[in-house]
Amino acid sequence: MKKKDGKCICPECPSFVECRQLAFCFKKVGKSKCIKEEKGCLCPGCPVQAKMNFKHAYYCTRGCEEDQSQ
Ligand code: SF4
Numbered sequence: 001m002k003k004k005d006g007k008c009i010c011p012e013c014p015s016f017v018e019c020r021q022l023a024f025c026f027k028k029v030g031k032s033k034c035i036k037e038e039k040g041c042l043c044p045g046c047p048v049q050a051k052m053n054f055k056h057a058y059y060c061t062r063g064c065e066e067d068q069s070q
Contacts, residue, residue, distance in 0.1 A: 006047045014040040015060060024059035025049060030067065032060040 008023045010016050019034035025048065043049055043057040056068040 006051065008048050009042050009046045010060070013042040015058070023048060025052065025054050025056075025065050027064045027066050030059075030064045031062070035060040037061075 010022050010024065011018070015035055015038055017032070017034040019032060021029060021032055021034070023029050024032055025043065025046075038058055038061055041057045043054075043059060048054075052065070054065040056062070056065055059065065059068070062068055
């Protein structure tokens, strides 16, 4: 999955754990069931984040954009 695809880049992230989940920034996904350790974050710079005008990071461990915005 390349950045120019405009798709989620979570699988390239050092924190990512394969667990049939992606795009934790969206409310329908939210925190990962499997990712527990923050080892770096690629969210800032992800084309999905840019497209959605999201501002946060570590969605997989801290919750979706909406939750972190409260
Ligand atoms: S830290 Fe960000 S880019 Fe990395 S897996 Fe979690 S949500 Fe995806």
